[in-house]
Amino acid sequence: MRATYLYGTRDIRVDEVPDPEIQKPTDALVRVVRACVCGSDLHRYHDYAGEPRPMGHELLGVVEDVGADVTTVRRGDFVICPFGIQDNTCVYCREGMQTSCLHGHFFGTGGVGGAQAEAVRIPLADGTLVRTGTALADTDEALLNSLLSLSDVFLTGHHAAHMGKVGPGRTVTVIGDGAVGLSAVLASRRLGAERVVLMGRHTDRTDLGVELGATDVVPERGEEGVARVRDLTDGQGTHVVIEAVGHMPAFQQAYGVVRVGGVISRVGVPQYEDAPVGWGSLFGRNITLTGGPAPVRAYIEDVLPDVLAGRIDPGRVFDRVLPLDQVAEAYRAMDAREALKVVVLP
């Protein structure tokens, strides 16, 4: 089969490799129906040295085969696969922290390939795969991108809003107009936020953000951007700030626009280890810092009915579709900001 590998910085290739096989009785083999490229894939794409690494961790698929111990999915099931592997039964999984599953791991490690491929072996299939409840053949094609978004991007936005305790009466600033930021806008509105300020400067993206529920757009950055958000909020800032970028200027912007006693919720993977958290940034105003990798498995059942019923359309963050053979172009286009998020069709 064909599968995507990162060979070095900005060097993405599709290789012919052996088909994956069931190795353990808890495995499933899944034929990939749709995969996509993630902002976090780009972090590696920008700077990589080492063995060729299998890429991709978001997929919709159809179960081809299952190991003897798998009970919740069977051949032919149309499934959503979260971006992490989990047993969904350990002490952390039971608390909704599946990204810290005691027996879990991520794609591209533990002998598991990447999702930007024709097929992938999924360990701990009972804990990982979620059936959509429909057959692929019976599923409206217009829903497929929204279903795909439940493997990572929309539920990462949802996680940010959930950890930030977004709800009715809350005001929210979303920093970053990438696919996760726009997902966080939609997720915040779904949870009842009364006002969502989107900080971003790419007009095509912030326009989509407004369609997804942003009430205000602030294109300025840094101190100027902070001043604009404060102007919009009686000088106070917003109760919640979702930081969906991961770079230090976004973190600084976050504590600049967060309200006294408010929450900064991060889902952009931090590209820094140390950051300001002392009296002048967080402590003095009782600011809470939260967030982390999204345990999307915890949220799929909650959100899936809204997608299937068409009440939300999180798949709108996908603005291009490319065949697997052109996956390198998908990376290039996203890196150049010509595409927001690209679907990959095996």
Place this chain on the structure above:
Amino acid sequence: MRATYLYGTRDIRVDEVPDPEIQKPTDALVRVVRACVCGSDLHRYHDYAGEPRPMGHELLGVVEDVGADVTTVRRGDFVICPFGIQDNTCVYCREGMQTSCLHGHFFGTGGVGGAQAEAVRIPLADGTLVRTGTALADTDEALLNSLLSLSDVFLTGHHAAHMGKVGPGRTVTVIGDGAVGLSAVLASRRLGAERVVLMGRHTDRTDLGVELGATDVVPERGEEGVARVRDLTDGQGTHVVIEAVGHMPAFQQAYGVVRVGGVISRVGVPQYEDAPVGWGSLFGRNITLTGGPAPVRAYIEDVLPDVLAGRIDPGRVFDRVLPLDQVAEAYRAMDAREALKVVVLP
């Protein structure tokens, strides 16, 4: 009257100064019945240059006089004074964030003296002072230290537990066996914590911590201390970690012992600005960082009945009493760790 000033590093003096007077119709004059020395006073004591600075921000007192607009207290009332001044009506005060009151400030600023004095002018008296509901003459002297603890130390410990969402079924680690740490132990048990691990190495203090409700004591620090707490908790760490020190090693210990998805709640004023918050410390395990200066005004009415009824005895953190003229000795003894927390009697 006599009042305490910091003249320079480790140079505490009691000066004769003019009596304070009502300046605004919202002021009250309060005769100090008991004051005390705070760990945060010691931070300044260790390193100070500048004009002589009035010291102290914790007091029980009796109202001597009030301005024309003051309605909630009157001459003769026995009152608890929180460590900050607030109107208790602004948008932040109404949300329980009185330390960020739009019109508030701290002692020793805004023309207000220190509490380690015979008397002090209290601005915004209606928002700041809380009547105990008893006359001083009728109050059991054994309760006075516990009432004094409601001006800062016990409610700072309570704030840490509150922000960390301590409650039934939660496990807690308290880092630091100072007066705030021990207060956090008591506050955590009062809120229903099932297990409280106290990290501290001063046996007399940790013994008191056990009496106040600590279920385990870990004297080791650094990696060894982290390993001990993990051993005690099936390798997981505790749901909540209260960091009551303020130095970087305590912060590092905090993320070492916090459980996946848990909360680090800081009330030790951070003596650093930058700290690790990236994938390896907080983000990767969805750890929440919270805390800040305690809005004690928000909590007094909730906790006061428990003190008056003798259900809790937070005043036990005071282990020495000195007259105002010996306040320099109070600082020295606390700095040398000969005393845990010293009451100052004007």
